[in-house]
Amino acid sequence: MILLLLFLLFISAGSSKNCDRFMDLSLVSHNAQNIKSTTNVEINPMRRQRALLEYEFNCSSTTITSLLLGIDVHTATNTRSLYPSVNVYRRSGNYYNAMSGSTRHIYYSTSNVSTSGVFEYQLIPPLSIINGDLLAVSQPSSDYSAVTINYLARSGISFMSSQEMALSSTQFSSSVSDATDKFILVHPITDGYCVRSSNSITASVVRENIFKIRRPQQMFYGYQYLYPDMIFSCNGTINKWIFGAIRRSGFRPLEFQIWHQIGPRSYIKTRFSSVTTGTKIGTNLYEYIPRNPLVFHENEMFGVYVPQFYLSVSVLYEQHLSGPVNLRVQTNQPLSTRNTAFSTVLYNDFPLVTVEYGTITRSSHSFTSSIKTSDATSHLIATSSHMKSSDTSITNSAFEYTILPTSTASVTQATFNSIITGSPIPSPTTLSTTAIQVYTSSLNIIDPISKSSSSIPVSSMASKSHSSSMALTTTPASSGLNFSTMILPLSISVGTIIVVLILVLGLLITAVACFFKRKNKNKTVKEATVKDIEDDTYATVDTIYQETCYTDIEEIYDEINEINFKGISAT
Secondary structure: OHHHHHHHHOOOOOOOOOOOOOOOHHHHHHHHHOOOOOOOOEEEEOOEEEEEOOEEEOOOEEEEEEEEEOEEEOOOOOOOOEOOEEEEEEEEOOEEEEOOOOOEEOOOOOOOOOOOOOEEEEEEEEEEEEOOOEEEEEEOOOOOEOEEEEEEEOOOOOEEEOOOEOOOOOEEEOOOOEEEOOEEOEEEEEOOOOEEEOOOOOHHHHHHHHHHHOOEEEOOOOEEEEEEEEEOOOOEEEEEEEEEEEEOOOOEOEEEEEEEEEEOOEEEEEEEEEEOOOEEEEOOEEEEOOOOOEEEOOOOEEEEEEOOOOOEOEEEEEEOOOOOOOEEEEOOOOOOOOOEOOEEOOOOOEEOEEEEEEEOOOOOEOEEEEEEOOOOOOOEEEOOOOOOHHHOOOOOOOEEEEEEOOOOEOOOHHHHHHHHHOOOOOOOOOOOOOEEEEOOOOEEEEOOOOOOOOOOOHHHHOOOOOOOOEEEEEEEOOOOOOHHHOOOOOOOOHHHHHHHHHHHHHHHHHHHHHHHHHHHHHHHHHHHHHHHHHHOHHHHHHHHHHHOOOOOOHHHHHHHHHHHHHHHHHO
């Protein structure tokens, strides 16, 4: 009966959505593999104007709907404010003439960069073409352009284009062409299969070679980074960090962070993962699973602290250009929970970091675990962390839970209380609950968005499946005990009983001592945080770790996260 009730209550489904702006896993992996690699291929920005003789349109009429582009996106400034464009040339006798009204500029900014590394630009309105037309590309000086189209030299690929023309040119001779190895990274996408290439340059060939212009570089050491364009558009939890780096022998961890903006150019850190260790999963590619998933809320953003080179456990890398705006501050410690004015810089490099996350809806318990993949449309494939056997049972309750791969949980607190106590189930109501946390003694429902909690152990409620959501179900626990197997032998001596009692008493004394030490630890962390924990973060954590009964230093970081979250919730 309980199973049926829970199934009916949990039947509502949630939907996965791309709610972050982290780099796709495929691009992180590609860049990580190319750390410190060399190539003979030259990467250069285009100059002036060229007609792409490589592409012929063999349909009587069609439209170019989009362009596949190998570009670099820069931070736009007062002096860097120009953009490339394309237009159509039509033959008339021995000349090609630019068609009036066919110019389309290519606008990109740091707020809409491609997370996959491949840019497909939609032409609005589409360009109308007929058989025999040519597409031309115009590129202003790269020193003044916010977007630059690249070409590859010495790539071994032949590409036909016209001679360079002035940006203002509107005509060129049909008898002049330039067979060259300058592989211009542009490919037109049409309504039909109307593009014919002299050298078999397909969209797949262009897409493959676009990755060659992506170049990894070391991030600055001893800097706090903030990325205002890497904003979450939903509520959820980060279950896993994946990043490109080179391991070192230092002791200072990287710090992956979640920030909240509280005013113009003022931000406060709400959560962070201290990445002291990581599992290698590829060439210069690592994953780190936080002890407790990091809660993030809509409109919060990503930040990272990179320690000094000689202290850092890892050298973190980023992609040169084509990323979100970077705000940076040089500091010997990660910035913490206080108002901070960041220095604006002109860099827009892209950190080699991606996440596996779960989304949380306010009106229902919708858990979706997602990780971004390689293609240009940034599709999400649902994956999740391993279940821990110690997290999958409720020892003092009347049921156990199991994670199902194809449904979500939606239930009110009153309903759960009724199920647990056996009282009548009330009529359905809506509760803005965002997580379900299972303890060994009871089932508690917590809501970090409504500030009643700050920790959601999603990793303990995940399944190894490619589903978009999960649900909580129950199975009755055993209701009886077999006393025939519990009769103590009468031959147990009084001495043995005394020894057992002494051991139990010792454990009780140790437990009481640890209780007060942990209580003192909470006070110590809170005082250090309020005073200004960033002045001596690591010394504070080490001292607390040594003076308490905790065996895992990450519990100290969890406590700091708890205080940080309460601080931001109060504001």
